[in-house]
Amino acid sequence: MKTIGDEIRRMTLPFEVRSVKADTDGQYAGEFTGYAAGIHNIDRVGDMILPGAFTDDLPRFMREGVVCWQHDWMTPIGVPLEAKEDSYGLMTRARVSKTTQGQDAMTLIRDGVVRKLSIGYRVQNYEWVDRSGLAAYLQVSGLPLERREAILRQYDEMELTECFLLKKIRLYEYSPVTIPANPNAIITDAKGLLAGLRYQEQLQTVLAAARSVAKQAETIKSMRAKEGRTLSEERKAELRELAYEMLNVSDAIRGVLTSEPKAEPEAQPVNDLKRLFAEFQQIEARHLGCAV
Secondary structure (H helix, E strand, O other): OOOOOOOOEEEEEEOOOOEEEOOOOOOEEEEEEEEEEEOOOEOOOOEEEOOOOOOOOHHHHHHHOEEEEOOEEEEEEEEEEEEEEOOOEEEEEEEEEOOHHHHHHHHHHHOOOOOEEEEEEEEEEEEEEOHHHHHHHHHOOOOOHHHHHHHHHHHHHOOOOOEEEEEEEEEEEEEEEOOOOOOOHHHHHHHHHHOOOOHHHHHHHHHHHHHHHHHHHHHHHHHHHHHOOOOOHHHHHHHHHHHHHHHHHHHHHHHHHHOOOOOOOOOOOHHHHHHHHHHHHHHHHHHHOOOO
């Protein structure tokens, strides 16, 4: 049984800006409305919020909660004016203060540059499930068949081996955030991970990651064989690219090994050579039946 710690977690999803409003008297930078979180939507770490997860905490959040910029708690930009849970998720309306950051944030939201909201929260009650447990929950969830199939498809496409069903959440803030659309952005994260490490330390880090990936691959392979699932064409293409890159890494490291100068064989003493030759003659003679 896996567990969730007591840390602050974040969940991000695209949101539709239902409305953006300027303040008529110029006291505030403006208002925006959108979904800060989705229900029955698996996020990138395998969390899925269930209906009712926000209900108990929303009154407190409306009194104490804040709207931040890019999850920076030192950079608040406004306050929630409304927050309610519906069948899609957490619908929110926020008023943005007329600070430099608040005005910049409203400009980016109006221009469609920033199009996502993310919540900062702590999990208070949850259930851990694997794929069969998720399917069992969905079966009695009351969701239409298409929606249930879409959630399981999302689980499969993300190659998850577990999912946390979040039943009760304590909400601290939500933020307009920027999420890179280019999947290659993970390369920057990798460079940051290895930055400042000696080459030996980089090798150890990569080795640990490679072993983890290999173990996960074996788990996914066994799981797919057991459940009769197949890879999507997009996932196959990603795995092929990864396999080729791993081969390139292997070739590069082997290149370092083969570039090492070969050590000259040590000269053996003449007596040792004579002894070895004599032993060879004895072995050959025994094969020919000429010696015991």
